[in-house]
Amino acid sequence: MRPESLGVIGLGALGGSIAWRAAQAGVPRIIGYSPVPAEAVAALKAGAITEIADRPDRAVGPADLVVLAAPPGATLNLLRDLRGQLQARPVLCTDVTSVKRPIMDLAEHLALTERFAGSHPLAGTHESGFDAARPSRLDGALVYVTPLPNGERAAREIADFWAGVCGASPVLCNAAEHDRVVAWTSHLPQAVASALAGALRRAGPKGVTYGPGARDTTRLAASNPALWHDVLLLNREALLEGLDAMEGELGRLRRALNTGNGDELLAWLEAARTWRRQVDS
Amino acid sequence: MRPESLGVIGLGALGGSIAWRAAQAGVPRIIGYSPVPAEAVAALKAGAITEIADRPDRAVGPADLVVLAAPPGATLNLLRDLRGQLQARPVLCTDVTSVKRPIMDLAEHLALTERFAGSHPLAGTHESGFDAARPSRLDGALVYVTPLPNGERAAREIADFWAGVCGASPVLCNAAEHDRVVAWTSHLPQAVASALAGALRRAGPKGVTYGPGARDTTRLAASNPALWHDVLLLNREALLEGLDAMEGELGRLRRALNTGNGDELLAWLEAARTWRRQVDS
Numbered sequence: 001m002r003p004e005s006l007g008v009i010g011l012g013a014l015g016g017s018i019a020w021r022a023a024q025a026g027v028p029r030i031i032g033y034s035p036v037p038a039e040a041v042a043a044l045k046a047g048a049i050t051e052i053a054d055r056p057d058r059a060v061g062p063a064d065l066v067v068l069a070a071p072p073g074a075t076l077n078l079l080r081d082l083r084g085q086l087q088a089r090p091v092l093c094t095d096v097t098s099v100k101r102p103i104m105d106l107a108e109h110l111a112l113t114e115r116f117a118g119s120h121p122l123a124g125t126h127e128s129g130f131d132a133a134r135p136s137r138l139d140g141a142l143v144y145v146t147p148l149p150n151g152e153r154a155a156r157e158i159a160d161f162w163a164g165v166c167g168a169s170p171v172l173c174n175a176a177e178h179d180r181v182v183a184w185t186s187h188l189p190q191a192v193a194s195a196l197a198g199a200l201r202r203a204g205p206k207g208v209t210y211g212p213g214a215r216d217t218t219r220l221a222a223s224n225p226a227l228w229h230d231v232l233l234l235n236r237e238a239l240l241e242g243l244d245a246m247e248g249e250l251g252r253l254r255r256a257l258n259t260g261n262g263d264e265l266l267a268w269l270e271a272a273r274t275w276r277r278q279v280d281s
Numbered sequence: 282m283r284p285e286s287l288g289v290i291g292l293g294a295l296g297g298s299i300a301w302r303a304a305q306a307g308v309p310r311i312i313g314y315s316p317v318p319a320e321a322v323a324a325l326k327a328g329a330i331t332e333i334a335d336r337p338d339r340a341v342g343p344a345d346l347v348v349l350a351a352p353p354g355a356t357l358n359l360l361r362d363l364r365g366q367l368q369a370r371p372v373l374c375t376d377v378t379s380v381k382r383p384i385m386d387l388a389e390h391l392a393l394t395e396r397f398a399g400s401h402p403l404a405g406t407h408e409s410g411f412d413a414a415r416p417s418r419l420d421g422a423l424v425y426v427t428p429l430p431n432g433e434r435a436a437r438e439i440a441d442f443w444a445g446v447c448g449a450s451p452v453l454c455n456a457a458e459h460d461r462v463v464a465w466t467s468h469l470p471q472a473v474a475s476a477l478a479g480a481l482r483r484a485g486p487k488g489v490t491y492g493p494g495a496r497d498t499t500r501l502a503a504s505n506p507a508l509w510h511d512v513l514l515l516n517r518e519a520l521l522e523g524l525d526a527m528e529g530e531l532g533r534l535r536r537a538l539n540t541g542n543g544d545e546l547l548a549w550l551e552a553a554r555t556w557r558r559q560v561d562s
Contacts, residue, residue, distance in 0.1 A: 220494050
């Protein structure tokens, strides 16, 4: 679909980028809401939106398509609050959170089958706020789109928006399988980066210089805590499996160091290297 | 010092870069040895060295300064093997490993006070081999230089080589303190990146796409296993303290997830973010 009027609720790195890209693609009316009024003003000044809504429901009112670009917990609240409006007239709605099952379960419970499909664009950044919005952020980005049961028509329309308006690459997929995969590919790396940053903060030497290796390994720790609080809690079962695996690997390293087992240590490093090189190939 | 004749033993990412930079700085004679003959040929073709030595001792023979650019274990062996040559005539020697105390202890034991100071250039990369050598790799790089007891004169000469010939920024420091700091700033991030790669390899989903977050967090896992095998074993006491701290942080996350304690989780994420942002500032 190509909306005449797009509502974007949340104008941070992702919501701001979606609005901005749609503006550049010629969507005539883009109504933006942000809980931080200054972000909405910045988005208007940049030409990412054409008007500011002072309440979330006012961004839904005139829209053909509404994008909820908030952390998962806020997205769940928005779905509940906006349900009546979403049912009242023909309007489609999607979100952009990286945990899909809780969102889809609620949308199904709210009987939004004709209206809603979930989305998860792989276009995140550790930066946050409209300052981090870029119209190019969606270019070629993989976007997972998760249909509700019997909601394939809404999902196809929303996938069409990602491809035709935002220049992204949508792929339809099952919400539960999606959540299991991102627990490993995204949520576990986030947790590990924050844990390493926490360890260095709490027990490491003070006032020292960190090189590119330590910086890259901890980069994700600079991500938005409110967002990741929701994601990690909502996907905690799958993430706990990832933490088990991580602790298992640290245990292997500890044993090799404690026993001075060089062969085991070398094999451990080599297996990790082989895997990592395949990721880039 | 500005050598007339430089011996470089090991022509990988770091040794190759040092030789190449010295060649560009006008050092007339640069004798290179590599245990992999093709690397020495590549270095000669690139103009990084002026001649190939077919044995390590033949790179020492005519040199005013010898740089041992090998993993720590091989560096310890080289020091033992080359001791007689290093004592026989006025020649200075340094190494480039990131664990200094075992190297310095051996050099002291071998009575190399007049000849040797340790070095650790912060110019590493996860890439390896002469392919990863660049004459610019040393530009402005911080280089820790560790003197032997009463070996300050040799250390000053070697620091002068790093600054005057290689364009790097040398800082003299104590070997034991150096090792404790790099255990946290470099060796722990390496261990964590390899552990995360290992966890994803062993227990993660197959055939999936990894985004920039997971790629950055695991980048160091692609580093040279033979090098890191030596480093992690030689600095294991300090590294084990780092692993304790890392496991403590993962345990905090696990408890917050298990109990659904959102406040604790948010505080944990926020503390890590605050720390990480300061690293960049």
